[in-house]
Amino acid sequence: MADVRIRPVNELDIEAICRIDERITGKYRPDVWEDRVVYFIRRDPDSSQVAEVDGKVVGFMLGEVRGGEFGMEEPTGWLEFFGVDPSARERGIGRGLTDALLAGFKKRGAHVARTMVRTQDAEIARFVAAMGFTPAPVSALEKRLA
Amino acid sequence: MSDEVRMLPERYHEAIEHWRQHNFPDYPKLAEVWPKFFPKDDAFCLCAKVAGDIPAEIEIGDDVGKPKALEPKELAPEAAQHLLSQIRAQASTEFGSIQQHQMTLFRAQEPQDQAWALRVMAEELRHGYQMVHLLTSSDWSPVTETKPEDMVEEILSMQTGSHVLAAFNLEFDSFLDNVVFAAFIDRVGKYQLTMQRISAYKPYASSMPPMLREEAFHLAAGVIPLRRWVEHAARGDGYIDMPAIQKAVHKWFGRGLEMFGDERGGQTNVKFGLKDLNNRDAQDQYIQECTKMLDDLNVRYVRARFPDRTRDEADAIFARVASGETVDGLSRDDLLRLPDRRFFRRRGEFAFQMVGTRGETFTDVEKYIAHVLASLPEAYRASIDVKHWADLQRAVIVGTTPLKEAMASMPRLARQAGGCPCGKSVRWVVDAAGGAGGGERLSP
Numbered sequence A: 001m002a003d004v005r006i007r008p009v010n011e012l013d014i015e016a017i018c019r020i021d022e023r024i025t026g027k028y029r030p031d032v033w034e035d036r037v038v039y040f041i042r043r044d045p046d047s048s049q050v051a052e053v054d055g056k057v058v059g060f061m062l063g064e065v066r067g068g069e070f071g072m073e074e075p076t077g078w079l080e081f082f083g084v085d086p087s088a089r090e091r092g093i094g095r096g097l098t099d100a101l102l103a104g105f106k107k108r109g110a111h112v113a114r115t116m117v118r119t120q121d122a123e124i125a126r127f128v129a130a131m132g133f134t135p136a137p138v139s140a141l142e143k144r145l146a
Numbered sequence B: 001m002s003d004e005v006r007m008l009p010e011r012y013h014e015a016i017e018h019w020r021q022h023n024f025p026d027y028p029k030l031a032e033v034w035p036k037f038f039p040k041d042d043a044f045c046l047c048a049k050v051a052g053d054i055p056a057e058i059e060i061g062d063d064v065g066k067p068k069a070l071e072p073k074e075l076a077p078e079a080a081q082h083l084l085s086q087i088r089a090q091a092s093t094e095f096g097s098i099q100q101h102q103m104t105l106f107r108a109q110e111p112q113d114q115a116w117a118l119r120v121m122a123e124e125l126r127h128g129y130q131m132v133h134l135l136t137s138s139d140w141s142p143v144t145e146t147k148p149e150d151m152v153e154e155i156l157s158m159q160t161g162s163h164v165l166a167a168f169n170l171e172f173d174s175f176l177d178n179v180v181f182a183a184f185i186d187r188v189g190k191y192q193l194t195m196q197r198i199s200a201y202k203p204y205a206s207s208m209p210p211m212l213r214e215e216a217f218h219l220a221a222g223v224i225p226l227r228r229w230v231e232h233a234a235r236g237d238g239y240i241d242m243p244a245i246q247k248a249v250h251k252w253f254g255r256g257l258e259m260f261g262d263e264r265g266g267q268t269n270v271k272f273g274l275k276d277l278n279n280r281d282a283q284d285q286y287i288q289e290c291t292k293m294l295d296d297l298n299v300r301y302v303r304a305r306f307p308d309r310t311r312d313e314a315d316a317i318f319a320r321v322a323s324g325e326t327v328d329g330l331s332r333d334d335l336l337r338l339p340d341r342r343f344f345r346r347r348g349e350f351a352f353q354m355v356g357t358r359g360e361t362f363t364d365v366e367k368y369i370a371h372v373l374a375s376l377p378e379a380y381r382a383s384i385d386v387k388h389w390a391d392l393q394r395a396v397i398v399g400t401t402p403l404k405e406a407m408a409s410m411p412r413l414a415r416q417a418g419g420c421p422c423g424k425s426v427r428w429v430v431d432a433a434g435g436a437g438g439g440e441r442l443s444p
């Protein structure tokens, strides 16, 4: 396969990210991705990454180091949104993106990375497990508000 | 990973604060809107930031591998001169852009757009602060006879019309200018900072990473509002249409290109280890990036114009329209396009060559001027800047003004000396009590 280039996300990747999301979810949601990408660019533009093949963005992973979430004071690297174009999967791109984010988290002083996966997303769970994530000693709880 | 924070000595800090009161009166609004638009982000800090882990050895040019300079006197005299003019020009752009943004900030229609512009302005102020820190925290006496306080005074005294680079001497006519400026002119800023990240002067190299992180947001503050306007324009429910955006692009693009310096130059900076690209190579990359930006906006437009089509259908429509076909009433002229790099140029390799937006050449100067005027926003068309350009264009063609002279000519929109306009002092950098200074702009 052609060389994969992993680099920090920028504002001109939004349309490509919308395209990947659309291929995964079937929905075109430019406003959603504009808000999300700008959030990460504003807070730490070197943390979130995209993967390019032949100059085309085929994967993205957005995340950052934060402390104080859910009462966990230690700085934590959060993997928040990611996706690889279906036509570019199973070639190590997801792993490459994960490695880049985790290395950045470590450089920023985090000793732990966390993410959350919905129970129904078994494929994502398997990918995250392949990336070395294990169940954390916390439970996600919720209460429906009538 | 975190940067070291440095503050200026009191008198310089005060001078910048005072400058801010006069030139950026909306600054206090930023703190008001911060929790709403930037929740969880660290509060804005007017300070210099110095990055750690910067290579200690020169990365490019004749002295690769030798230790980077920690003081100006450690650089070769000519290199130090280049560096000093880089820092002064950079400072001028930082303060200059705030003066421009302030003119039309109040005309933003969306509270978010305004909040973003306010943050951009505050961060430009921090960048200016950073440059002043560089000029005042080291000994520049081997390089210039000008005292540090006079260098700072000179920078703070500049106004729209007396800045170093033409892009910072154009007035903003509407909030569209704030946004197109961020998308195009801050993008040149990003290139300059990126090239200077390898600077052989270590304090300058260490200033770049924090500035670049902020610059990334400035570009987004340009591109995101454009993306949303384009969508409204496609649906026909917006207040900014595609021709208005196109004309604003014509206003700014050439000035952005000229910020790179003459296409044929820049090798000296590479040789001295001050930048890692020559002017033309940097400009080529910039043009490619701007093309990509407009393509993305066009895709967004096409999607919104044909909401029932799938992604693949819309991509196919865009490809056909881009190649010149008209599809379902949509033609290439309805979309945005970057003008030819030679269009409306006043400096560099293509200065005053009569090339139109699409690369067509003109032989009749009046026809060319008419073409340029028709391509520019109406308010700008009537400006002193455009009139000055048209006069020069005529004079270059008939031969009454030599090209070199025309390239160096800038309209005088403001008085040179823009000292503090309040009664406290004639100078921004105060050492003793003084009288009132004249700083009012001449209305064009």
Ligand SMILES: CC(C)(COP(=O)(O)OP(=O)(O)OC[C@H]1O[C@@H](n2cnc3c(N)ncnc32)[C@H](O)[C@@H]1OP(=O)(O)O)[C@@H](O)C(=O)NCCC(=O)NCCS
Binding pocket: A024, A080, A081, A082, A083, A084, A085, A088, A089, A090, A091, A092, A093, A094, A095, A096, A123, A124, A126, A127, A128, A130, A131
């Ligand atoms: C999950 C995803 C990012 C994986 O991308 P990818 O580029 O195909 O992943 P890689 O090729 O790097 O695979 C890395 C590892 O994960 C495993 N993996 C990836 N997808 C998997 C799947 N569907 N099932 C099981 N394992 C999987 C691979 O086997 C590989 O393991 P290995 O290295 O031990 O062999 C991609 O499938 C995707 O984008 N899915 C949809 C994501 C989504 O819905 N995002 C929205 C929520 S934010």
Ligand SMILES: [Fe+2]
Binding pocket: B094, B123, B124, B127, B189
């Ligand atoms: Fe700046």
Ligand SMILES: [Fe+2]
Binding pocket: B124, B186, B189, B214, B215, B218
């Ligand atoms: Fe900027």
